[in-house]
Amino acid sequence: MKNSRHSHIRWLALVPLAGLVLTACAGGETYGDGGAGNGAADGGDGTAPVASSGQLVIAQSSDILTMDPHMHRTRPTQNVIHTVFESLVNQDADLNPVPELATEWEQVDDLTWRFHLREDVTFHNGEAFDAEDVKFSIERILDPEQVSPRASMLAVIESVEVEDEHTVLITTADPAPTLLSGLAVNEIVPSEYVTEVGDEEFAAAPVGTGPFTFDSWSPNESVNLSANQDYWDGAPEVDTLIFRPIPEVSSRMAALQSGDVQIAAEIPPDLTGELSGDTEAVSVPGTRIFFLAMNVTTPPFDQLEVRVAANQAVDKDTLVEALYEGRARALNQPAFPEMIGYTEGIQGYDFDAEAAGQVLGSVSETVQIDSNESTRMLAEAVAGQLQSAGLAAEVNVLEDQAFLDQVESGASTAYLSSWGVAEGDADVIMARHFWSPSREEAFYTGYTNDDLDQIIADARSTVDQAEREGLYAEAMQIVTDDAPWVPVLNPEEIYGVSSQVQGWEPSPIGRFNVADVTLGSR
Numbered sequence: 423m424k425n426s427r428h429s430h431i432r433w434l435a436l437v438p439l440a441g442l443v444l445t446a447c448a449g450g451e452t453y454g455d456g457g458a459g460n461g462a463a464d465g466g467d468g469t470a471p472v473a474s475s476g477q478l479v480i481a482q483s484s485d486i487l488t489m490d491p492h493m494h495r496t497r498p499t500q501n502v503i504h505t506v507f508e509s510l511v512n513q514d515a516d517l518n519p520v521p522e523l524a525t526e527w528e529q530v531d532d533l534t535w536r537f538h539l540r541e542d543v544t545f546h547n548g549e550a551f552d553a554e555d556v557k558f559s560i561e562r563i564l565d566p567e568q569v570s571p572r573a574s575m576l577a578v579i580e581s582v583e584v585e586d587e588h589t590v591l592i593t594t595a596d597p598a599p600t601l602l603s604g605l606a607v608n609e610i611v612p613s614e615y616v617t618e619v620g621d622e623e624f625a626a627a628p629v630g631t632g633p634f635t636f637d638s639w640s641p642n643e644s645v646n647l648s649a650n651q652d653y654w655d656g657a658p659e660v661d662t663l664i665f666r667p668i669p670e671v672s673s674r675m676a677a678l679q680s681g682d683v684q685i686a687a688e689i690p691p692d693l694t695g696e697l698s699g700d701t702e703a704v705s706v707p708g709t710r711i712f713f714l715a716m717n718v719t720t721p722p723f724d725q726l727e728v729r730v731a732a733n734q735a736v737d738k739d740t741l742v743e744a745l746y747e748g749r750a751r752a753l754n755q756p757a758f759p760e761m762i763g764y765t766e767g768i769q770g771y772d773f774d775a776e777a778a779g780q781v782l783g784s785v786s787e788t789v790q791i792d793s794n795e796s797t798r799m800l801a802e803a804v805a806g807q808l809q810s811a812g813l814a815a816e817v818n819v820l821e822d823q824a825f826l827d828q829v830e831s832g833a834s835t836a837y838l839s840s841w842g843v844a845e846g847d848a849d850v851i852m853a854r855h856f857w858s859p860s861r862e863e864a865f866y867t868g869y870t871n872d873d874l875d876q877i878i879a880d881a882r883s884t885v886d887q888a889e890r891e892g893l894y895a896e897a898m899q900i901v902t903d904d905a906p907w908v909p910v911l912n913p914e915e916i917y918g919v920s921s922q923v924q925g926w927e928p929s930p931i932g933r934f935n936v937a938d939v940t941l942g943s944r
Contacts, residue, residue, distance in 0.1 A: 453486055460720040469876045476661030478923070478941060480934055481674045483796040484822050485642050485667035490625040491609040492563050495571040496822070497710075497932050502645050502665050504933055505608035506546075506628030510537055510556065511602055515930060517709070517760075518601040520874065523551065523610055523631065532597045532885070533580075539588040543654045545612040546635045553584040558613035561591070568852045574853065574860055575604040578882065581589050596883035599890060603845030633937040640665060658937040659925075669795045676919045681944055685926070685934070686918040688796065691747035700921045700944050706928040708915040711756060711851065712840040714791070714804055714908035719868040720835055722785045729905035733771035735811035736804055736908050745803060745838035750913035755898050756851045758912040762887070763848025763894030770904055770909070775811055783812030790818045792837040794825040801838035804910065813923065832865030844931035848894045852878050869906035920944065 491507045494500070508523040524537040543551040560582045563570045578598040583591040584801055594601060607629065616624045628636045633655070634647035645665040649658040666683065668674040671690055677683040678701055694703035716723035716732060739750035754770025757763055782935040786883050789808070793801035801817045808815040817838075820828060829837045843850045854860050856868040857878045874897055881893040901907070926939045 476941070477664065478660045478662070478685070478936060478939060479664045479666060479683045480936075481666050481668045481677055481683045483667070483669055483671075483674070483688045484794070486623050486639065486645060486665070487823060487826075489628040489639060489645075490621065490630075491611065491630075492559070492572055492611060493569065493621075494569045495663045497827075498667070501932055501934055503609060503630075504632065505630060505634045505647060505936070506632045506636050507611065508632050509607065509609050510539075510605045513603070513606050513844065513931065515706075515927075517603075517844065517930070519606060522606075523556075527602075530591070533594050534692070535594075535598075535601060536585070537592065538592045539590065540654065543590055543631050544652060545615065545627045545631055546650060547612065547615055549612045549614055549629070551610070551612075551631055551747060552587045553590045555610050555613045556590045557584055558584040558616070559608070559610045562611070562616070563608060571863065572608055572862060575608060578604075588644045590899060596608045597885045598882075599885045599887070600845060600847050600882070603847060603850075605615070608842060634663050655935070655937070659940045660936065663936065675918060676922060681920065681922075684920040684923050684941065687915075687932070689916045689918045690745070690799075691749040691916060692745070694747075694916060697918050701918055702921070703915045703916055704919050704928055706930050707760075707918040708913050709758070709846065709930050709932075710840045710915075711753065711758065711843060711882070711912055712797075712800060712838070712910045713753075713756065714836060714838050714910060715829070715834075715855075715867045716836045716906055716908070717832065717834055717867055718904075718906050719832070722787050722789065723836065726905065727781050728785060730771065731778040731811070732808065732813070733905055733908045734774040734857065735778035735782060735808050735813070736910065737773040737775075737807055738910055740802070740807075741803055742911055746911070746913055749916065750911045752911050753909035755902055756855070756907055756909045757848050758843070758900065761843060761846055761848055763852070763881075763891065763898065765895040765898040767895065768898050770902060771905075778811040782808065785813055788814040788816060790816055790826050790835055792818050792820060792825060792834045794820055794822050797838050797840065800910070804838060804908075829866060830864040832868055842931060848898070849878075852894070852897055852901075853882065856897075856906070858930070867906040869904065871900060871904060874900045 441794040482498045484498040485495045486502050487496055491503045506523050510522060511911055512522040513517045514520050523540050525540050527535060527537045529535050539553060545551060560576060560579060562568055563572050563576055576592045578596060579592055580595040581593045585591050612629050613627050633650050633653045635650050638649055639645045647663040649661050651657045668677060674686040675696060678686040689703060697703045716729050719723055742748060742750045742752050755768045791801055791805050798819050805815040805817050828834050841851060855866055856869055856874060858875045877893050877897045881890050884890060915928055915932060922941045924940045924942055926936060929935060
């Protein structure tokens with residue numbers, strides 16, 4: 423490939439140790455996240471299925487973790503699930519709430535919201551959608567015995583009341599400025615069906631209201647879906663939708679260029695020039711924050727000066743240029759500029775190899791940085807920069823579920839990951855990663871701060887946006903000073919797209935809205 427040698431030279435400059443040199447094709451740069459049926463089987467040889475005229479194949483870097491919409495917290499899983507299930511509200515390209523299963527809503531008072539539901543909607547099994555399903559779904563997510571990873575997104579909800587068949591009242595414990603964004607990423611399930619079959623069978627044979635119905639999932643091979651001919655907004659144009667996990671970038675691109683795949687996600691910027699002729703690169707500003715997280719409860723990162731030095735050791739501008747061809751933004755705080763809560767006055771830590779070396783050079787421990795395959799490239803680069811500053815750092819690449827188990831249990835000393843902020847609100851980062859109550863669900867860095875806890879609680883309980891901005895400015899400064907993270911960068915979302923695909927626009931939150939897509943000839 424014409425960019426390979428150029429990429430290799432840049433890697434040599436970026437990561438001086440020969441053992442860490444990788445080409446840009448080594449893997450994707452994002453986290454998370456035999457097809458039986460519909461002729462999608464690959465015969466066990468790992469090759470992608472050949473697309474037919476009515477078959478759209480999408481390649482992602484990771485497989486799904488489940489088809490239960492309430493039991494995961496990864497973007498690749500969400501991308502698949504939201505083609506089968508729907509939420510009360512959705513988000514447009516500017517991250518504004520728009521109707522989905524709710525046609526409209528109003529805030530009755532500071533704590534009460536009324537949602538008017540779409541009529542004549544049915545689940546894929548014929549069960550009618552109504553207010554009972556909304557109540558059941560939200561209560562299922564919040565049920566402590568369910569142990570839903572998504573519970574924190576809706577934790578502000580105190581009760582759900584069925585006002586009538588197509589009207590729901592949601593009452594919150596406090597004013598809830600992020601309620602709509604939380605509802606947008608939590609799908610509705612059929613209450614009767616889930617109650618009847620139980621969680622395990624529901625996950626194996628999921629039923630939603632979305633434009634596509636579930637056929638089969640062959641782990642690490644494909645998820646196969648069919649057009650919902652009874653979809654309330656009209657049947658999709660394509661007959662079959664297949665999601666394939668292809669971790670290696672080179673393999674995703676090869677599948678795209680051969681015609682086996684029509685849309686390939688997570689294309690590295692320095693490889694977009696490889697797409698030509700029947701394929702092209704399409705991009706949109708992204709909402710993912712990539713970061714190095716450090717466990718503040720274990721050496722060496724239990725020392726503030728070591729965490730600060732790690733921030734100083736990472737040359738983010740070089741990462742942006744060398745790995746992303748400038749199609750990313752270096753971050754000095756755990757937020758990007760369009761987010762509510764991003765604070766202009768935060769200085770962060772400038773790259774200072776000398777200052778970093780004075781501290782990291784005295785650390786005797788070898789630090790293991792956990793990552794999954796899709797973040798391997800960035801993790802190797804960051805590890806190389808830490809090594810250049812004197813820290814003995816090595817990358818440990820894990821399978822997706824093992825990676826999640828490692829970081830959520832607190833077993834990681836450090837890890838390189840990303841977090842999607844589709845809601846466009848700093849609450850998504852602050853409440854999940856730096857708020858003490860969330861440590862009950864996931865340990866992550868183990869970082870807690872009493873003052874920060876109160877600030878986050880206050881920001882979550884006011885709808886006054888000016889007041890929230892002020893509170894998050896305080897929160898951003900505290901997190902920056904205490905440095906449990908090295909905020910690294912915010913990349914564009916880049917896709918490889920076949921000329922067959924017509925009528926598709928990429929989403930900043932990574933979803934594949936393909937109900938209106940048509941397929942032409944190559």
